[in-house]
Amino acid sequence: MNHEIDLKKYDIHTDLVLDTIENSSLSIKSDTYNIDDIKVTKVNVDEETSKILNKKKGNYITIEFTDVTDITNREKVTKVFEDELKTILSDYDKSSILIVGLGNAKSTPDSLGPKALENIIVTRHLFLLENPEKNILKVSKIAPGVMADTGIETQDIISSIARKIKPSLIIVIDALAASTISRINKSIQITDTGIHPGSGIGNMRKEISNDTLGIPVIAIGIPTVVGSSIIVYDTINYLFKHISYIKDNSSKNKLVFNRYNYLDKIKDKNEIVEKVLEYRNLSKLYANYCVGLLDEIREDGKIHTIFNSCLTRTGRLSSSKPNLQNIPIRSDYSKLVRKAFIPEDNSILMSSDYSQIELRVFAHMADAKNLQEAFIEDKDIHAKTASDIFKVPIEQVDKKMRRIAKTVNFGILYGISSFGLSEDLKIDVASAKEFLNNYLNTYQGIKEYMEKEKEEAYQKGYVTTIMNRRRKIDELKSSNYMVRSSGERMALNTPIQGSAADILKKAMVELYRAMQEKKLKSKILIQVHDELVFNIYNDELEIMKELVKEKMEKVVKLSVPLKVDIETGNDWYEAK
Numbered sequence: 001m002n003h004e005i006d007l008k009k010y011d012i013h014t015d016l017v018l019d020t021i022e023n024s025s026l027s028i029k030s031d032t033y034n035i036d037d038i039k040v041t042k043v044n045v046d047e048e049t050s051k052i053l054n055k056k057k058g059n060y061i062t063i064e065f066t067d068v069t070d071i072t073n074r075e076k077v078t079k080v081f082e083d084e085l086k087t088i089l090s091d092y093d094k095s096s097i098l099i100v101g102l103g104n105a106k107s108t109p110d111s112l113g114p115k116a117l118e119n120i121i122v123t124r125h126l127f128l129l130e131n132p133e134k135n136i137l138k139v140s141k142i143a144p145g146v147m148a149d150t151g152i153e154t155q156d157i158i159s160s161i162a163r164k165i166k167p168s169l170i171i172v173i174d175a176l177a178a179s180t181i182s183r184i185n186k187s188i189q190i191t192d193t194g195i196h197p198g199s200g201i202g203n204m205r206k207e208i209s210n211d212t213l214g215i216p217v218i219a220i221g222i223p224t225v226v227g228s229s230i231i232v233y234d235t236i237n238y239l240f241k242h243i244s245y246i247k248d249n250s251s252k253n254k255l256v257f258n259r260y261n262y263l264d265k266i267k268d269k270n271e272i273v274e275k276v277l278e279y280r281n282l283s284k285l286y287a288n289y290c291v292g293l294l295d296e297i298r299e300d301g302k303i304h305t306i307f308n309s310c311l312t313r314t315g316r317l318s319s320s321k322p323n324l325q326n327i328p329i330r331s332d333y334s335k336l337v338r339k340a341f342i343p344e345d346n347s348i349l350m351s352s353d354y355s356q357i358e359l360r361v362f363a364h365m366a367d368a369k370n371l372q373e374a375f376i377e378d379k380d381i382h383a384k385t386a387s388d389i390f391k392v393p394i395e396q397v398d399k400k401m402r403r404i405a406k407t408v409n410f411g412i413l414y415g416i417s418s419f420g421l422s423e424d425l426k427i428d429v430a431s432a433k434e435f436l437n438n439y440l441n442t443y444q445g446i447k448e449y450m451e452k453e454k455e456e457a458y459q460k461g462y463v464t465t466i467m468n469r470r471r472k473i474d475e476l477k478s479s480n481y482m483v484r485s486s487g488e489r490m491a492l493n494t495p496i497q498g499s500a501a502d503i504l505k506k507a508m509v510e511l512y513r514a515m516q517e518k519k520l521k522s523k524i525l526i527q528v529h530d531e532l533v534f535n536i537y538n539d540e541l542e543i544m545k546e547l548v549k550e551k552m553e554k555v556v557k558l559s560v561p562l563k564v565d566i567e568t569g570n571d572w573y574e575a576k
Helices: 017-024 047-053 071-089 112-117 124-129 154-165 228-243 271-294 332-340 357-365 369-376 381-390 399-413 418-425 429-442 446-460 481-517 538-553
Strands: 031-035 038-045 058-064 096-101 138-142 169-177 187-191 217-225 245-248 254-257 306-308 318-320 347-354 462-464 470-472 523-528 531-537 564-569
Touching (some): 017 038, 017 047, 038 047, 038 071, 071 187, 071 217, 096 112, 124 138, 271 332, 347 538, 357 481, 369 381, 381 399, 399 418, 399 481, 446 481, 470 481, 481 531, 531 538
Parallel strands (some): 096 138, 169 217
Antiparallel strands (some): 031 038, 058 187, 187 217, 245 254, 306 318, 523 531
């Protein structure tokens, strides 16, 4: 393990908020939707999130795409960009716009700003000479160059111009730095936060923003550069992925991507393959968790996290510094990380996990009788769903059927589309549409419930959980169809996910009160989504098991039973 690639050893910079989120392993709420194969992600960075990410407070829109060399695809990207830019500009005074093209026109990777200005028509001079047509905006532009050529900070130049011509809005266009090669020329970021020129390459100049200029600044950028260490890192990863492309005998030996990694299939063929897989998994665990968690140990020998009660829009608790809700459990190696979390002396750890709470809440709120019946009879809900939509006896349901049913069950909670389901299942859209139709036809009342929730959200401007907590959904007011669609998905999911969050929070409060009344020494340690982890003193184990089960399962009365699974162990690994 002495030669693993650890990017934390290098000074990695990025201008992209999505890069920052991904590299931090933080759970930050975002709204995402797809237009064909174009992905749009919107992140609102508030005060708390700004501190966590070290990014300015404001709105960030990222448009991700694959190939713009094809004219049809380029037109699609252009239309999406146009719609998103119109949306973010709708709240600003556009009576006079100054467009700034940042960067070095002599350096191809840094020439985006000056090059973009070549295609922008200026109109400000028309207003000085005569009264132009009413539909013409007052537009001016400037490419201030770089400090190496001018000897002047770019912000100083823009500030001087702004004081003279007094624009109502400034739009800055610049090349950005990314933390992965895959984003180069395949993403567009729009933000209302302004920009620090050069920050992505570690050469931060004076900030160009509303805070420094007193004028709103919209920044538009495309990643065109990455650091050299990233190029090496991504090249190695590319080689691994390249090996994962295998011949598919069913399609005339066409090369297709094997998402389950071809290396796993041939690890018994050669000793080196197994070693490569082991090295890759351990390297990631070592860099992301072992070293990272050691850095978080405080003087008392413990790791303390911060729980954010109001950071997520659905009401779920989030964890930061470090994020203890993101400890891995998917592989045998990753599960071992949880062995590092141990109880106090004379204690054990106990995990209590709500079983499929969101589906149970959904069955209750939608009054879906078939789903309710399955939960009441304590059946395998995904096998039961597969049996219903495929019209076969439950004992004939195979793994593939159950997997499809599970994806549909959870997809419905998030207002999944036929396209979204086809992406998740890697099938054609027509087949995905058929699965969804079969589901909605089988479970009467669900479609009606979904339509009712959307209609009420449009009327009221908000949705409520079962405990009457409200979430305002401004996206429903947007003139942009895709933004409204995103709002509709929020309107469907929030009452379910938000209600599940309410239930768990209420259970935590009632548990704490009951533990105080009984003068118990045991403690609630952490909350991980639908799971509570306790430090239980040995002499209080049976009392706590009974108390936890009672309070969590009876905290609210639904049309279906709430079910809690309880496990114990000498560390978090054993308790989970």
